Amino acid sequence: MLTSNRRRDARLNELLRSLDAADGSLTDEQLARKDTALTAILATSPAPLAPRGGTPLRRPVLRWAVPVAAAAGLAFALTMTGGPQGGAPAYASWTPQPRPVDGDTLAVAERACRDGMRDSLDRGGDVPPELRPTLDPASARTVVAEQRGNFLFLAMVAADSSTVQCFFDAADPATVRGSTGALATAGSPTPGRLAPGQVDAGGAGMSGGPEGTYAYTQGRVGPGATGVTIRTEGRTIAATVSDGHFAAWWPSTVDAGMGRGPALAFDVILADGTVVRDARNLSQPPGSQPATLGPRQIGDIARGGGVGEDGEVLTVEGRVGSQVTGVTVHVGSRSGGRTVSATVRAGAFSAEWPRRGSEDLPPLTYDVTLADGTVLRNQQPVGGANR
Amino acid sequence: MLRYVQRRLDGPGGREGAEDVVAEAMTVAWRRVDDLPVDPDDARAWLFGIARTCLLNHRRAAGRRAALGVRLTEVEQVSGSGAPHPLARDSSADLVAARVDLARAWSALTEGEQDVLALAVFEGLDSTRAGRVLGITAVAYRLRLSRARAQLRRRLEGAASHANATRYEEISTC
Numbered sequence: 001m002l003t004s005n006r007r008r009d010a011r012l013n014e015l016l017r018s019l020d021a022a023d024g025s026l027t028d029e030q031l032a033r034k035d036t037a038l039t040a041i042l043a044t045s046p047a048p049l050a051p052r053g054g055t056p057l058r059r060p061v062l063r064w065a066v067p068v069a070a071a072a073g074l075a076f077a078l079t080m081t082g083g084p085q086g087g088a089p090a091y092a093s094w095t096p097q098p099r100p101v102d103g104d105t106l107a108v109a110e111r112a113c114r115d116g117m118r119d120s121l122d123r124g125g126d127v128p129p130e131l132r133p134t135l136d137p138a139s140a141r142t143v144v145a146e147q148r149g150n151f152l153f154l155a156m157v158a159a160d161s162s163t164v165q166c167f168f169d170a171a172d173p174a175t176v177r178g179s180t181g182a183l184a185t186a187g188s189p190t191p192g193r194l195a196p197g198q199v200d201a202g203g204a205g206m207s208g209g210p211e212g213t214y215a216y217t218q219g220r221v222g223p224g225a226t227g228v229t230i231r232t233e234g235r236t237i238a239a240t241v242s243d244g245h246f247a248a249w250w251p252s253t254v255d256a257g258m259g260r261g262p263a264l265a266f267d268v269i270l271a272d273g274t275v276v277r278d279a280r281n282l283s284q285p286p287g288s289q290p291a292t293l294g295p296r297q298i299g300d301i302a303r304g305g306g307v308g309e310d311g312e313v314l315t316v317e318g319r320v321g322s323q324v325t326g327v328t329v330h331v332g333s334r335s336g337g338r339t340v341s342a343t344v345r346a347g348a349f350s351a352e353w354p355r356r357g358s359e360d361l362p363p364l365t366y367d368v369t370l371a372d373g374t375v376l377r378n379q380q381p382v383g384g385a386n387r
Numbered sequence: 388m389l390r391y392v393q394r395r396l397d398g399p400g401g402r403e404g405a406e407d408v409v410a411e412a413m414t415v416a417w418r419r420v421d422d423l424p425v426d427p428d429d430a431r432a433w434l435f436g437i438a439r440t441c442l443l444n445h446r447r448a449a450g451r452r453a454a455l456g457v458r459l460t461e462v463e464q465v466s467g468s469g470a471p472h473p474l475a476r477d478s479s480a481d482l483v484a485a486r487v488d489l490a491r492a493w494s495a496l497t498e499g500e501q502d503v504l505a506l507a508v509f510e511g512l513d514s515t516r517a518g519r520v521l522g523i524t525a526v527a528y529r530l531r532l533s534r535a536r537a538q539l540r541r542r543l544e545g546a547a548s549h550a551n552a553t554r555y556e557e558i559s560t561c
Contacts, residue, residue: 016493019490
């Protein structure tokens with residue numbers, strides 16, 4: 001009986017296999033979609049994002065994320081992070097009040113920062129002319145240098161208005177430990193004039209340094225300012241102000257991988273002692289308040305693109321509601337396009353995928369996964385531009 | 388992995404849906420690449436386990452139960468007139484009939500029984516690895532497989548006694 005059952009099972013197996021509903025082999029279209037999906041997946045970090053040991057996980061990475069509005073001439077946002085590292089308490093030596101950097105140390109750090117720019121630009125890959133940074137590292141001059149605790153921060157401005165920041169261990173100013181910037185392109189606008197009490201600063205930048213994530217901001221302040229105070233992440237930070245420029249860095253609790261930094265408020269201190277609270281920031285026009293999100297919603301979508309180590313990429317990022325644990329982005333049509341799983345952390349999501357041909361703004365649709373495993377398909381984001 | 392998912396994803400849009408699930412599963416796998424087993428067969432089972440979780444998420448979203456049925460190709464068409472089903476091309480009438488019966492018996496199995504059988508028959512996994520996909524021990528898997536096989540045989544025996552009537556019905560409705 002047992003043997004006859006076995007024989008029968010073998011025969012049934014064979015018959016069942018002849019009824020297999022799965023495709024026998026992949027069509028050309030399936031193969032193309034497979035390659036695209038695989039490329040997109042492999043272009044993402046294989047997520048060992050948790051700190052592991054004291055050494056960087058990978059070489060510093062050049063990653064430019066350019067807002068879609070860059071087509072109209074906005075600058076690149078450039079992030080060259082040193083990668084996550086762990087172990088030590090995050091910047092325990094940091095102080096809300098900065099200290100100046102002495103001339104010899106500054107000269108060494110400036111040289112290292114410029115070398116880092118050249119190296120990163122060399123690794124930028126093949127960039128279309130309209131997206132090509134016009135930065136000349138030799139033209140970069142330091143506008144702010146500050147030391148907080150055991151770390152140095154350098155903010156530089158180049159002739160084309162590109163801004164670049166370099167981060168150092170104070171004991172080793174020859175080695176850049178974190179490098180970031182906003183690089184101008186041929187279409188970048190000339191910075192506008194500021195009235196007294198105004199600032200012009202993009203959002204907070206984020207990078208990974210020797211003790212974890214740090215945030216920074218660099219900007220210009222209107223005439224007559226003697227100080228700028230930054231309020232962010234529950235801290236009140238005195239920025240270093242020098243000749244119409246200001247900058248500061250601080251240990252951040254926001255995840256560096258998300259591209260989007262913490263919200264900032266600026267108070268400007270004028271020469272007569274007047275404090276202009278919540279100074280107007282020309283880079284963030286009034287009314288650009290974050291959208292109110294329900295727990296199952298996504299919103300404040302910002303799309304971009306740029307050039308990474310592996311070529312051109314398109315990006316999307318936004319915020320997620322409290323119950324959202326996953327976001328899947330469908331690029332192009334849901335049946336024939338790509339599917340990209342976004343990274344979701346700390347109330348935000350981000351995704352990037354290789355740019356194909358001349359596409360700039362392919363239609364995107366979003367599936368949202370909730371904490372209980374529910375998947376909400378085709379969700380409409382709330383707020384934000386260029387959805 | 389696409390084939391694994393295709394077998395377990397039904398309904399409209401299943402074809403594209405399968406690719407979406409595979410893309411999700413591969414993304415998860417890439418994030419957990421440090422856990423990827425070195426042995427290729429272990430790695431297959433590991434990937435199927437991830438795909439299974441993604442599939443279950445899909446089905447939960449659609450309000451379905453937390454079990455994965457495994458569909459077979461449509462065989463009812465083989466009895467009809469018109470263009471022959473690919474399976475019928477080189478098959479004798481008996482073989483076609485056997486497939487129709489088998490498909491019927493298969494569809495009468497529970498989703499869990501289909502899942503257990505498919506891991507052995509279609510995915511070709513041994514008990515240890517199939518158990519790993521389902522999150523159970525090899526012994527528990529062998530037990531479930533043996534029950535599922537017995538159930539399939541019983542369903543087939545039931546089908547055989549109604550075989551003529553069944554086939555007649557199919558022909559008359561096509």
